[in-house]
Amino acid sequence: MKLLHTSDWHVGKVLKGQSRMAEHVAVLKQVVDIARGERPDLVIVAGDLFDTAAPTPDAKRVVTRALSALRRTGAEVVAIAGNHDNGAELDALRSWAEAAGVTLRGSVRDRAEDHLITGRTAGGEDWRLVALPFLSQRYAVRATEMFALSAAEATQTYADHVGRLLARLTEGFDGGVVNLVTAHLTVVGGMLGGGERDAHTIQAYAVPATVFPTSAHYVALGHLHRRQSVLGPCPVHYSGAPLAIDFGEEENTPSVTVVEVTAATAAKTRDVPVTSATPLRTVRGTVAELSTMDTGDAWLRVYVTEQPRAGLREAVQEVLPRALEVRIDPALLAETEAPQRAQRSGRAARDLFADYLSSRGHADPDVVALFDRLYGEVAH
Numbered sequence: 331m332k333l334l335h336t337s338d339w340h341v342g343k344v345l346k347g348q349s350r351m352a353e354h355v356a357v358l359k360q361v362v363d364i365a366r367g368e369r370p371d372l373v374i375v376a377g378d379l380f381d382t383a384a385p386t387p388d389a390k391r392v393v394t395r396a397l398s399a400l401r402r403t404g405a406e407v408v409a410i411a412g413n414h415d416n417g418a419e420l421d422a423l424r425s426w427a428e429a430a431g432v433t434l435r436g437s438v439r440d441r442a443e444d445h446l447i448t449g450r451t452a453g454g455e456d457w458r459l460v461a462l463p464f465l466s467q468r469y470a471v472r473a474t475e476m477f478a479l480s481a482a483e484a485t486q487t488y489a490d491h492v493g494r495l496l497a498r499l500t501e502g503f504d505g506g507v508v509n510l511v512t513a514h515l516t517v518v519g520g521m522l523g524g525g526e527r528d529a530h531t532i533q534a535y536a537v538p539a540t541v542f543p544t545s546a547h548y549v550a551l552g553h554l555h556r557r558q559s560v561l562g563p564c565p566v567h568y569s570g571a572p573l574a575i576d577f578g579e580e581e582n583t584p585s586v587t588v589v590e591v592t593a594a595t596a597a598k599t600r601d602v603p604v605t606s607a608t609p610l611r612t613v614r615g616t617v618a619e620l621s622t623m624d625t626g627d628a629w630l631r632v633y634v635t636e637q638p639r640a641g642l643r644e645a646v647q648e649v650l651p652r653a654l655e656v657r658i659d660p661a662l663l664a665e666t667e668a669p670q671r672a673q674r675s676g677r678a679a680r681d682l683f684a685d686y687l688s689s690r691g692h693a694d695p696d697v698v699a700l701f702d703r704l705y706g707e708v709a710h
């Protein structure tokens with residue numbers, strides 16, 4: 331059978347004030363086009379369909395249309411909730427989704443059978459898919475345990491919990507059927523894409539790849555935005571996000587993963603690039619250097635290698651109108667040594683403010699003069 335594995339759409343993402351909605355429409359259209367060309371039997375969306383737990387009506391329309399369009403290619407469609415999704419809300423839509431031929435699993439239920447989805451391809455191959463949506467560590471590691479355990483023990487408990495769940499859910503995996511797993515989690519050794527929220531938590535609650543059984547023919551993961559396979563007892567893959575979600579992910583090649591697998595042969599994977607999103611780029615330089623750069627239509631994060639001064643952001647945005655984030659180069663700020671804290675008592679506000687500015691590498695007489703004028707207006 332053939333699978334199309336995708337994840338981490340993050341529809342509704344607003345990047346530094348810039349909506350990505352038009353890009354998402356184009357990206358998901360391309361994913362649907364790929365599905366039309368590839369004709370997979372099953373499409374798996376491994377979580378983080380939305381960027382937030384309270385998506386806008388626009389975001390909901392884009393996601394539901396994409397799921398329906400994928401279904402219309404003739405594929406079964408299964409989607410699970412990620413940590414960014416509102417699992418309970420996805421579950422609330424289950425009966426509607428089912429009527430449209432789309433299977434949703436929003437949150438972990440106490441009935442194991444609820445997480446086992448079975449099907450048969452047009453060619454007569456049987457498959458079963460264990461669908462485990464994101465399991466919150468707050469839910470998995472009860473508060474009482476958190477107080478009594480060290481961080482390492484709490485992580486172990488989360489990994490144990492996920493391991494026990496997967497062992498229970500996959501205990502019926504046996505021969506003659508294509509055994510599949512989808513989950514939204516971090517596997518130990520996985521490489522972050524760069525833009526995932528709260529990277530610390532993502533790494534702290536990593537589970538070992540040994541939670542997946544040798545009897546699985548393919549494990550379709552979401553959560554890490556970088557396309558990668560993970561060493562494990564069976565084929566374990568992250569499809570990665572189909573577009574760079576945030577700065578730091580510009581080195582990833584966004585794609586979907588097409589998988590050919592049978593009950594008797596090892597899964598063969600192939601990456602199909604998704605190219606419709608606007609690229610993200612990080613550039614560095616002085617305003618003069620930046621003004622000579624050709625950055626095309628990319629959204630930019632700009633690290634300016636100049637001392638901070640009033641109007642610097644505007645100067646950058648004038649030469650690079652697609653700069654969404656403008657910051658002083660962190661390397662430059664680190665070089666600026668913080669002077670000794672000056673004696674405060676008995677000194678004028680203007681002098682204290684000037685000291686503060688120079689301590690931040692921002693000695694700009696225009697700003698001091700403006701402060702002086704505004705302070706004069708409110709102090710009398």
Ligand SMILES: [Mn+2]
Nearest residue numbers: 378412413553
């Ligand atoms: Mn995620």
